[in-house]
Amino acid sequence: MLIGRPSDIRPSEITSKDNYVNRRQFIKAGAAAGGIALAPSAFAAVVPRNEFAKLPDISSSKFSTDEAPTSFDDVTTYNNYWEFGTAKQDPAIHTTEFEPLPWRITVDGHAEKTGSFEFDDFIKPFDLEERIYRMRCVEAWSMVIPWVGISLADVVKRYQPTSKAKYVAFETLQDPRRMPGQKRQVLEWPYREGLTIEEATNPLAILAVGLYGEALPNPNGAPIRLVVPWKYGFKGIKGIVRISFVEKRPASSWNIAQPWEYGFYANVNPDVSHPRWSQARERRIGSDRFAAKQPTLMFNGYGEQVAHLYKDLDLRKNY
Numbered sequence: 001m002l003i004g005r006p007s008d009i010r011p012s013e014i015t016s017k018d019n020y021v022n023r024r025q026f027i028k029a030g031a032a033a034g035g036i037a038l039a040p041s042a043f044a045a046v047v048p049r050n051e052f053a054k055l056p057d058i059s060s061s062k063f064s065t066d067e068a069p070t071s072f073d074d075v076t077t078y079n080n081y082w083e084f085g086t087a088k089q090d091p092a093i094h095t096t097e098f099e100p101l102p103w104r105i106t107v108d109g110h111a112e113k114t115g116s117f118e119f120d121d122f123i124k125p126f127d128l129e130e131r132i133y134r135m136r137c138v139e140a141w142s143m144v145i146p147w148v149g150i151s152l153a154d155v156v157k158r159y160q161p162t163s164k165a166k167y168v169a170f171e172t173l174q175d176p177r178r179m180p181g182q183k184r185q186v187l188e189w190p191y192r193e194g195l196t197i198e199e200a201t202n203p204l205a206i207l208a209v210g211l212y213g214e215a216l217p218n219p220n221g222a223p224i225r226l227v228v229p230w231k232y233g234f235k236g237i238k239g240i241v242r243i244s245f246v247e248k249r250p251a252s253s254w255n256i257a258q259p260w261e262y263g264f265y266a267n268v269n270p271d272v273s274h275p276r277w278s279q280a281r282e283r284r285i286g287s288d289r290f291a292a293k294q295p296t297l298m299f300n301g302y303g304e305q306v307a308h309l310y311k312d313l314d315l316r317k318n319y
């Protein structure tokens, strides 16, 4: 178990991913034996295609926490990604055949620049940064994840939204052949999320393309997903194919499914409980099962950077 992290050692050097690698090799071998062709790596560009490929030129961020990162195994095998099943283990098991690249991202809506871009062209203009963030799920568990990503504020700035753009909406790929969980109507597909333009341009919000210094693993939303560390995990939409600048508040998947449980803002707030889970405390994944839960912090501890965004909002009503 990780108990501390000297600052001069990269997280990827101190965590064991052997179990995860072995598991995926085992699963892939099984898939190949069953006749499923696994294409060789063909795209060695900004974000390499093969899993576990190192990402180049990553700078570190002043926003990183120095808390010990959750192990690579836990980060990649305890996931919510309903496009691949509704159990926590499903994404690790059912994304083994998912080929994230090639991938296109469309940027549209109220902006000076719009278009449809190959993944690499979309990423290329931006700096890759490691951001070690505390992540808090509404189900009252938490992790510390060393993401690699690009600043969402930089992305927004590049496309020059007009004054009509009050929100940024995101959509996941909809393709039940590639995402078999979409054959079941457990959510309204495609998965959708949204932020206000002020939230999207806050320096903490990123689009992640990797973790632990490597290309984003499939269970975590390859090739690109949203990370907003002061909000509950469900805001972190995975497998993004569309980013839209819109005037009206966009739909978000969990809010559509259960509006009485999930609001648009979804800010981490220990004082406002979800109907099924208290938000006052959290269990850090990877810690001893019998260890005491730790207190949840307002805005997940990122209040200094984000509290001003909500100064005129009643956060009990706008949860």
Ligand code: MTE
Pocket: 078, 079, 080, 081, 082, 083, 137, 138, 172, 191, 219, 220, 221, 232, 233, 234, 235, 236, 237, 238, 239
């Ligand atoms: N994105 C898509 N497309 N589909 C999903 O089911 N689940 C969300 C979010 N993003 C989800 C998604 C939920 S409920 C959580 S808690 C986080 O992803 C989990 O992210 P992680 O698996 O990387 O920890």
